[in-house]
Amino acid sequence: MLAEEQELVRLARDGRATKAPINPRWNIEDKRLNVAQRAAVHHLLGSTSFVSMVIGDAGVGKTTLLTEAVRGANAAGVNVLAFAPSAAASRGNLQAEGFTGAETVARLLVDKQLQAKARGQVILVDEAAMMGTRETAALMKLASQLNARLWEVGDAKQHKIPSRGSPFELLESDAGIVPARVAKILRQRGAYRKAVLLARDKPADALARLQAMGWVREVADSDRYRLLAADYLEAVRPERKGRKAVEPTALVIAPTHAEGARVTAAIRDGLKGEGRLGEEREFLQLRNLYLTEAQRRDVHSYQPGDVVQFVQNAKGHRRGERLAVGEGQAPPTPLAARFQVYRPGALRIAVGDRLRITANGSTQDGHRLNNGDLLTVAGFSESGDVIDRRGWVLPRDWGHWQLGYVTTSVSAQSRTVDRVLIAMGHESLPAINREQMYVSLSRGKEWARLYTDDARSLVRGVQKSDVQVSATELARLHEEQQKERGRLLKHVWHRRLREAMLRPLLNRQARIDRELQPALERNVYER
Numbered sequence: 104m105l106a107e108e109q110e111l112v113r114l115a116r117d118g119r120a121t122k123a124p125i126n127p128r129w130n131i132e133d134k135r136l137n138v139a140q141r142a143a144v145h146h147l148l149g150s151t152s153f154v155s156m157v158i159g160d161a162g163v164g165k166t167t168l169l170t171e172a173v174r175g176a177n178a179a180g181v182n183v184l185a186f187a188p189s190a191a192a193s194r195g196n197l198q199a200e201g202f203t204g205a206e207t208v209a210r211l212l213v214d215k216q217l218q219a220k221a222r223g224q225v226i227l228v229d230e231a232a233m234m235g236t237r238e239t240a241a242l243m244k245l246a247s248q249l250n251a252r253l254w255e256v257g258d259a260k261q262h263k264i265p266s267r268g269s270p271f272e273l274l275e276s277d278a279g280i281v282p283a284r285v286a287k288i289l290r291q292r293g294a295y296r297k298a299v300l301l302a303r304d305k306p307a308d309a310l311a312r313l314q315a316m317g318w319v320r321e322v323a324d325s326d327r328y329r330l331l332a333a334d335y336l337e338a339v340r341p342e343r344k345g346r347k348a349v350e351p352t353a354l355v356i357a358p359t360h361a362e363g364a365r366v367t368a369a370i371r372d373g374l375k376g377e378g379r380l381g382e383e384r385e386f387l388q389l390r391n392l393y394l395t396e397a398q399r400r401d402v403h404s405y406q407p408g409d410v411v412q413f414v415q416n417a418k419g420h421r422r423g424e425r426l427a428v429g430e431g432q433a434p435p436t437p438l439a440a441r442f443q444v445y446r447p448g449a450l451r452i453a454v455g456d457r458l459r460i461t462a463n464g465s466t467q468d469g470h471r472l473n474n475g476d477l478l479t480v481a482g483f484s485e486s487g488d489v490i491d492r493r494g495w496v497l498p499r500d501w502g503h504w505q506l507g508y509v510t511t512s513v514s515a516q517s518r519t520v521d522r523v524l525i526a527m528g529h530e531s532l533p534a535i536n537r538e539q540m541y542v543s544l545s546r547g548k549e550w551a552r553l554y555t556d557d558a559r560s561l562v563r564g565v566q567k568s569d570v571q572v573s574a575t576e577l578a579r580l581h582e583e584q585q586k587e588r589g590r591l592l593k594h595v596w597h598r599r600l601r602e603a604m605l606r607p608l609l610n611r612q613a614r615i616d617r618e619l620q621p622a623l624e625r626n627v628y629e630r
Contacts, residue, residue: 104267104574111240111270114247115278118153122252129175139285140168146283147172147254156274156282157256160303161545162290165256166200169227176225183225186211188233190463191475192517197229208234212241222249230517232257236268260303261542262513269573277575290519290548302541306565319553324528331524331554332369338522352520355509356543358527358534363509366526370508374455381454384483389445389502391461399439410445417441450505452489456480459507467496475514477507512542523547529557535564
């Protein structure tokens with residue numbers, strides 16, 4: 104791991120001052136950009152380095168400034184290809200913001216056609232702080248081979264995906280990459296903005312401010328879920344603005360799937376009470392076990408009935424093919440790098456329900472589905488397939504779906520909505536930390552409300568952190584500890600040496616004292 108990080112740092116360091124600026128005199132067209140955003144645009148277009156970085160807090164307008172930077176690069180004849188670690192952030196958010204053809208970093212690493220398009224151009228990675236060391240090292244190596252530039256944009260204070268290392272911070276601390284920083288939050292206003300600012304470094308103070316604003320609801324379990332559900336239904340109710348009825352966007356966030364399931368049940372009860380859910384049917388649901396490749400190679404990781412689905416073509420198997428483990432079917436462990444393992448269950452879906460897609464794929468009628476996409480059920484076909492309100496048809500055995508009313512803060516990281524409702528009960532305390540609080544709170548534009556049954560424990564929970572340590576940091580810490588240990592040992596050695604040198608003198612003095620003692624006593628007696 105240390106060697107992997109050192110190679111990553113070497114590529115970035117050696118790439119400094121090796122490129123010509125793209126368009127340093129670009130006259131910024133978007134007059135809405137503030138000073139920091141403009142500086143970031145000029146930083147990217149004027150950089151002479153292989154790797155350039157922009158660090159910005161949640162809601163500072165990173166996507167807006169990137170749009171301007173792309174415009175300036177295109178004016179100089181340079182194409183910018185946009186990527187992100189997740190499908191939701193790339194094919195969802197980036198494409199929605201006008202970055203046509205945005206893809207996942209994983210796709211770029213294996214797609215030869217995409218790599219050909221990126222040769223000699225700019226590879227833009229949004230939410231780059233979410234990437235682990237292995238993915239970042241592979242991306243940098245590929246970009247170097249393609250003679251492409253790398254623009255990394257992100258916020259290290261937000262969540263990271265569960266893979267090793269913190270390469271985004273490492274590029275700044277060890278590779279000497281000087282980033283452009285954008286700090287002024289534009290998404291929120293007034294007291295809400297101040298709370299988000301506090302949540303970055305002083306989450307307990309942010310929580311106190313939210314309590315003073317009346318945005319923290321401390322209620323017992325059953326009542327809390329009903330209150331949250333009622334507030335959600337009210338938050339998404341269409342509002343009249345002028346002559347148009349506008350439906351506000353709202354997001355419900357829970358730290359754990361268990362608490363999310365309870366909130367979902369309460370929301371669906373509310374929807375049924377208002378008559379907004381119709382016919383309900385039961386469908387197959389495939390729950391990803393998220394086994395590592397090493398675990399997938401171990402036959403003891405499987406239970407009878409588990410479903411193996413290939414995510415890449417393999418010898419004797421095609422992408423998308425499924426195998427059920429058991430009844431004479433052993434898991435194809437030698438091909439573990441090319442499949443995922445799921446545990447089947449049941450999911451009840453009603454007309455009017457919101458569904459979240461949990462794997463990439465396509466509908467029965469050829470429309471693309473991305474992990475994280477949200478659909479609304481309009482009905483069921485005669486054969487039992489699910490039809491969404493756009494007319495798309497999902498096969499009844501699709502399996503990769505869940506009810507989409509509640510999400511985790513990790514999945515919500517790249518999203519922006521009008522209103523946020525955050526469930527933070529005592530059962531979710533192990534998953535509550537500073538990053539979870541900051542990401543959840545910063546998703547909204549108008550307001551954010553927290554629902555808990557134990558505000559005192561919540562104060563302690565949000566002060567934890569899930570910051571990961573890189574191998575480089577660990578090696579540096581070990582070196583410092585070794586130096587301190589050497590200093591202490593040297594001190595001890597000197598002390599023992601002094602004791603060894605003084606011991607004969609001390610022993611001699613003690614012997615003289617013993618020999619003189621009778622004479623001294625006799626002299627005292629005579630006096």
